[in-house]
Amino acid sequence: MISNINHVKKVLGDLKAKKKFGQNFLIDSNVVENIAKIACSESTKTIEIGPGLGALTEMLLKYSKSVDCYEIDRDMYEILNNTLKDERLSTYLEDFLDTDLDKYKGEPVRVCSNLPYYVTTPILFKLFESDLDIEKIAVMVQKEVADRFKAKVNSEDYGALSIEVQYLFEVKQEMFVSKTVFYPSPNVDSAVVSFTPIRERDREFEHGFFEFVKKCFAKRRKTLNNNLKDFMTNEEIERIFKETGIAETIRAQQLTLEDFIRIYEVINAR
Secondary structure (H helix, E strand, O other), rough: OOOOOOHHHHHHHOOOOHHHOOOOOOHHHHHHHHHHHOOOOOOOOOEEEEEOOOOHHHHHHHOEEEEEEEEEEEEEHHHHHHHHHHHHHOEEEHHHHHOOOHHHOEEEEEEEOOOHHHHHHHHHHHHHHHEEEEEEEEEEEEHHHHHHHHOOOOOOOOHHHHHHHHEEEEEEEEEEEOOEEEHHHOOOEEEEEEEEOOOOOOOOHHHHHHHHHHHOOOOOOHHHHHOOOOOOOHHHHHHHHHHHOOOOOHHHHOOOHHHHHHHHHHHHHO
């Protein structure tokens, strides 16, 4: 069992957790197994991002058809290959953000990760906007980040990520994870969040729609009207407010998902 403090210290030896990679290793086997149960299916491949020492990887192999791991740190990559031997495990010394996901085309996958704070948003955007046939995503993130996924209109956490997530997925906070089950212990607690697709994907619509939403939130302090001026003509903007009945003084964080869809449909209709 890889997920205990004595094993972690032994395997690390003279190595230290690297802050630049957000490394905090899980040392509670019950937490690790529960995450794997949430994420996996025995009939589906699981993609793991940032396996570290392999505590979660070990459990993903138990509950998955196979596991592909992406690790950016050569030290962790070498430890993982020396520690876990399984023909169903493929490891890649590669930044997941640079990975070409076309290799999984036509193959249902699940995704599981203990995501470092500094790459949480870009990795999730990459997954959400990819052509992957995703059955489920389960990630452990800082508790404050988890709250953003289900953020409501007019809240501080509400933004482009909230809109994108709520358009694509049923979002569930599966479990609370105390900072005490990591080595070294981080400064904040975490939560495991799952994302289950809720609609047939229309990639062409989504690509344009998500880019539009991001632009609307580009300058949060400005009104929607002022944000639109950065990439639309005054005539186009006037038409949007006229046909939707939305007030010109409104800000992006005051608009619901349905409001954004309505605005984008007006744009597409021109």
